[in-house]
Amino acid sequence: xxxxxxxxxxxxxxxxxxxxxxxxxxxxxxxxxxxxxxxxxxxxxxxxxxxxxxxxxxxxxxxxxxxxxxxxxxxxxxxxxxxxxxxxxxxxxxxxxxxxxxxxxxxxxxxxxxxxxxxxxxxxxxxxxxxxxxxxxxxxxxxxxxxxxxxxxxxxxxxxxxxxxxxxxxxxxxxxxxxxxxxxxxxxxxxxxxxxxxxxxxxxxxxxxxxxxxxxxxxxxxxxxxxxxxxxxxxxxxxxxxxxxxxxxxxxxxxxxxxxxxxxxxxxxxxxxxxxxxxxxxxxxxxxxxxxx
Amino acid sequence: xxxxxxxxxxxxxxxxxxxxxxxxxxxxxxxxxxxxxxxxxxxxxxxxxxxxxxxxxxxxxxxxxxxxxxxxxxxxxxxxxxxxxxxxxxxxxxxxxxxxxxxxxxxxxxxxxxxxxxxxxxxxxxxxxxxxxxxxxxxxxxxxxxxxxxxxxxxxxxxxxxxxxxxxxxxxxxxxxxxxxxxxxxxxxxxxxxxxxxxxxxxxxxxxxxxxxxxxxxxxxxxxxxxxxxxxxxxxxxxxxxxxxxxxxxxxxxxxxxxxxxxxxxxxxxxxxxxxxxxxxxxxxxxxxxxxxxxxxxxxxxxxxxxxxxxxxxxxxxxxxxxxxxxxxxxx
Numbered sequence: 001x002x003x004x005x006x007x008x009x010x011x012x013x014x015x016x017x018x019x020x021x022x023x024x025x026x027x028x029x030x031x032x033x034x035x036x037x038x039x040x041x042x043x044x045x046x047x048x049x050x051x052x053x054x055x056x057x058x059x060x061x062x063x064x065x066x067x068x069x070x071x072x073x074x075x076x077x078x079x080x081x082x083x084x085x086x087x088x089x090x091x092x093x094x095x096x097x098x099x100x101x102x103x104x105x106x107x108x109x110x111x112x113x114x115x116x117x118x119x120x121x122x123x124x125x126x127x128x129x130x131x132x133x134x135x136x137x138x139x140x141x142x143x144x145x146x147x148x149x150x151x152x153x154x155x156x157x158x159x160x161x162x163x164x165x166x167x168x169x170x171x172x173x174x175x176x177x178x179x180x181x182x183x184x185x186x187x188x189x190x191x192x193x194x195x196x197x198x199x200x201x202x203x204x205x206x207x208x209x210x211x212x213x214x215x216x217x218x219x220x221x222x223x224x225x226x227x228x229x230x231x232x233x234x235x236x237x238x239x240x241x242x243x244x245x246x247x248x249x250x251x252x253x254x255x256x257x258x259x260x261x262x263x264x265x266x267x268x269x270x271x272x273x274x275x276x277x278x279x280x281x282x283x284x285x286x287x288x289x290x291x292x293x
Numbered sequence: 294x295x296x297x298x299x300x301x302x303x304x305x306x307x308x309x310x311x312x313x314x315x316x317x318x319x320x321x322x323x324x325x326x327x328x329x330x331x332x333x334x335x336x337x338x339x340x341x342x343x344x345x346x347x348x349x350x351x352x353x354x355x356x357x358x359x360x361x362x363x364x365x366x367x368x369x370x371x372x373x374x375x376x377x378x379x380x381x382x383x384x385x386x387x388x389x390x391x392x393x394x395x396x397x398x399x400x401x402x403x404x405x406x407x408x409x410x411x412x413x414x415x416x417x418x419x420x421x422x423x424x425x426x427x428x429x430x431x432x433x434x435x436x437x438x439x440x441x442x443x444x445x446x447x448x449x450x451x452x453x454x455x456x457x458x459x460x461x462x463x464x465x466x467x468x469x470x471x472x473x474x475x476x477x478x479x480x481x482x483x484x485x486x487x488x489x490x491x492x493x494x495x496x497x498x499x500x501x502x503x504x505x506x507x508x509x510x511x512x513x514x515x516x517x518x519x520x521x522x523x524x525x526x527x528x529x530x531x532x533x534x535x536x537x538x539x540x541x542x543x544x545x546x547x548x549x550x551x552x553x554x555x556x557x558x559x560x561x562x563x564x565x566x567x568x569x570x571x572x573x574x575x576x577x578x579x580x581x582x583x584x585x586x587x588x589x590x591x592x593x594x595x596x597x598x599x600x601x602x603x604x605x606x607x608x609x610x611x612x613x614x615x616x617x618x619x620x621x622x623x624x625x
Contacts, residue, residue, distance in 0.1 A: 031416070034364065034416075090598055096415040096416045098598070101550060102593075102597050104593075105597070108587070109591060112590070113587060225543060228420070233424065267431070267435060270431040273424055276424060280413070
């Protein structure tokens with residue numbers, strides 16, 4: 001039982017990283033990115049391609065995943081900025097349809113592009129044994145080093161994002177355009193730039209989540225939509241606009257799924273969905289809401 | 294006080310009605326005039342595109358008129374299909390009779406589902422309905438009576454001769470398409486349709502004029518679920534084999550969104566034009582597989598950003614065409 005809880009929490013750490021980017025984009029501009037999961041998978045495949053390129057150059061040793069990740073994050077930042085600035089900003093407004101259709105279209109494009117380039121076979125990022133290493137705990141438990149590192153990164157990312165939101169000039173700009181775009185613009189903010197920066201940061205988190213997902217397990221081009229659903233559930237369970245809430249939501253989702261898997265492998269994800277729907281019925285604003293829809 | 298005349302049709306719309314009726318009669322006779330050997334494949338193709346069209350029309354009703362953008366309508370599509378199959382295989386109901394029953398079951402289950410889904414709005418509603426559809430998929434994937442994840446076959450049609458089965462499926466599909474268009478058209482022309490248009494344009498203003506917004510939205514959601522269930526039941530009568538991944542695939546909604554956006558959202562002609570374009574594209578390019586699907590995705594993005602009204606919206610503005618007028622024009 002303790003082991004199930006522990007595994008669930010570690011899984012939740014990964015889900016938290018899936019969800020933080022979604023939570024940020026929801027919070028700042030009410031944008032629902034239906035391609036969130038596909039961008040995560042794209043990040044994983046970009047890392048795999050980068051590793052292959054490094055290996056071809058004769059640089060295939062242990063530090064390769066780290067190097068690829070460090071190169072990927074600024075790329076993701078630039079990509080996210082450009083996507084928001086020149087594509088998604090034009091779709092924002094009272095009507096949710098344009099942004100939904102555009103991100104949904106992107107999701108289909110990404111899935112089929114990856115299918116064309118990498119085939120449907122599941123792949124993973126070579127970590128040089130890191131994914132199987134574990135540390136022994138008392139009471140005969142053992143936990144993986146990689147899941148533990150992912151969990152630590154999730155805590156770090158949540159804390160950093162909350163600090164960015166509450167304690168910096170940029171965070172103040174995020175909150176201002178979120179509360180009232182017109183007044184924020186009257187005060188001299190350029191909402192288009194602020195939105196682009198929010199998406200840029202979200203995409204750094206997406207790339208990070210993608211690389212970690214690829215290291216922890218396998219990825220294949222059609223995996224994206226399910227990851228989107230997990231990210232969405234974590235955000236809604238946690239409550240809008242609170243990153244710690246998103247973390248708690250992700251942990252709850254991870255633990256319930258793990259318990260479900262323990263009872264019957266066929267029902268794990270189903271149990272997670274049901275818990276999400278129950279929270280939605282009983283507490284539609286989420287467990288720790290900060291902002292209003 | 295001046296006499297006011299309410300005009301509800303145009304010469305074009307009256308002509309369209311007659312042409313439409315003629316087309317229906319010609320189409321209904323297809324089994325008799327089709328050349329030897331190709332009738333069967335034509336009918337199969339028609340049944341498939343009919344399912345897409347009905348599904349897309351219902352998505353258009355939900356999103357374009359009701360303002361509820363759902364990515365989870367495949368829940369009702371698959372549910373209608375599964376109920377039809379279970380009624381046929383286990384309860385001994387004639388599968389053709391089970392088609393409307395499957396649609397009815399989808400409408401019934403939409404009532405409790407709406408209770409959960411309506412907690413969310415806008416973009417969150419879209420993904421929330423997707424989660425619900427995934428619950429449906431996983432539930433049927435874990436039911437061993439219907440073959441679990443690998444699905445099962447519609448054995449109830451075994452005794453019927455192939456030609457009879459194909460003709461019947463075709464006629465029912467044709468009837469369903471005509472009924473779906475008529476239902477939506479008459480609904481939108483009625484008093485309730487006017488209320489729905491008012492809600493779409495401004496929810497708060499509509500409420501202040503005495504329209505019961507919540508009840509209206511529920512009604513639209515249930516009708517859309519009925520239509521999606523009808524399309525699903527019909528599709529699997531034609532297909533004879535069902536599996537959770539096929540029945541509850543998000544691709545159903547993806548294609549519906551594509552058709553509606555290309556054709557023009559919020560107008561009855563939109564999904565019809567969209568389905569014709571989708572059929573033509575499918576015929577010409579589906580051999581390109583992944584590149585074809587990438588093209589569809591890109592086309593949807595480009596149309597959404599640059600041609601918000603879709604193809605029919607453009608035609609309507611350019612030529613003032615309206616085959617299914619729902620507006621009331623007052624002449625003093």
